[in-house]
Amino acid sequence: MLKRALAVAVLGLASLISSVAAAEDIKIGNLTISDPYVRAMVPGAPVGGGYMAITNTGDTDDRLLAASSPRAATVQIHEMKMDNDVMIMRELPDGLLIPAGKTVELKPGGYHVMFMKITDRFIEGQTVKTTLKFEKAGSVEVDFPVGSVAASKPGANASPDADMPDMKGMKGMKGMKGMNMNEKHSSGDPQNDIPATLKAMFETPGKPLTIQPVVAHGDWAVAGWVQDGRGGRALLKKGNAGWTVHLCSGDSLKDADALQKIGVAPDDAHAIATDLSVAEAKLDAKTLALFSSFEGMVMMDRADAANAGGDHAGHTK
Structure with missing residues (x-):
């Protein structure tokens, strides 16, 4: 009786595995x-x-x-x-x-x-x-x-560079290893270093980049940006080489729970959310609307995991 029950169980398991495999395609x-x-x-x-x-x-x-x-x-x-x-x-x-x-x-x-x-x-x-x-x-x-939040394939963990499109041909984007372009922009003050880093990465002569506000706590920071009629918020992380862009998003970066889910420590997440609310209250409605217009999430940094000693995918409305 036990052998028969075991055989039925094995057959049932085999059938389940088969059905799961068939469901893949x-x-x-x-x-x-x-x-x-x-x-x-x-x-x-x-x-x-x-x-x-x-x-x-x-x-x-x-x-x-x-x-x-x-x-x-x-x-x-x-x-x-x-x-x-x-x-x-x-x-x-x-x-x-x-x-x-x-x-x-x-x-x-x-x-x-x-x-x-x-x-x-x-x-x-x-x-x-x-x-x-x-x-x-x-x-x-x-x-x-x-x-997961940044899975690059079914059942996979986050892939730091999964969202990055083909970047070849982008002007002024040399030295993109890890999206870390801040070696020349390290003063120790995030209010100076973060705008300098973002401008070095994304600003071009015909498309100036405005960065405000910048709110930093611990090794994490959120900065609002506006460029060429578009806008959003950037989440940055501080590593051994300075600040790197972790991801870009919109209103989700105002939320402490969302920041924690991304990987920000609880204390830093709540501090950033609180201070960001205060800082953005001083901005005009048009700028805030541009921050909110970025939908989804775009992972940016490529070597964050290696440096721990980066839809959809996002777009503007």
């Missing part, structure tokens, strides 16, 4: 959808990014036209790229082409599905049911597992 028509996942959202984040690989095994092109989910009021197909030295994100109104015989990757820093107007944020371990609509293959329901 979703097939519809000539398309195969692999490794879908979304990132967990920090408190206050209004949007979430979804990623996957889509392979077209047919001999005719197809197109991802639209997506919908009960977890979001709106779901759009987006791309993220550099445009005139500025990182932008835009909706693809005609959808995303899936060429015949090719695989198209939707990944941080590139194409992605953007979940917008989310009422209940995505929490790691959940599943987000989503319907994808293709021009030729039709519609299919896909379960997107929720990974």
Whole structure:
């Protein structure tokens, strides 16, 4: 009896494993959808990014036209790229082409599905049911597992440079190892060093960068920025070589709980949130609106883990 029960249990486990493996790839028509996942959202984040690989095994092109989910009021197909030295994100109104015989990757820093107007944020371990609509293959329901806040693939931990698009060709961006360009901008005062670091990284002659306010506690700081009609907030971390940009976001960087989830120590997170509220109360409404216009989160630093001795992906409204 015990042997029989054990055999049934083993068969049941094998069946479960088989079903999980089968769920990894979703097939519809000539398309195969692999490794879908979304990132967990920090408190206050209004949007979430979804990623996957889509392979077209047919001999005719197809197109991802639209997506919908009960977890979001709106779901759009987006791309993220550099445009005139500025990182932008835009909706693809005609959808995303899936060429015949090719695989198209939707990944941080590139194409992605953007979940917008989310009422209940995505929490790691959940599943987000989503319907994808293709021009030729039709519609299919896909379960997107929720990974970590900065996961670069299903079930992965944070990848410091996962969100960075191809940076070649950017003007004035030499010496980008670890996004650490502050060796010449270290006075010991974050009010001087942080603006100098950000300006060295992102300011160009035709696009001045305004940095205010700068709030620092311990090894972490938040700075507001405005450039060329866009704006947001940057979270910076202090390492052995000085300040480096950890990520860029919007209103989520005002929230102490969100800062802690990103990795800021509780005392520093609460101090930053409190002081930032006081400092930003002195700014005009237009500037604050630009700070808030940055949706999602863009991880910036590449060598933060190595120096511990860097959707979506974000965009402006």
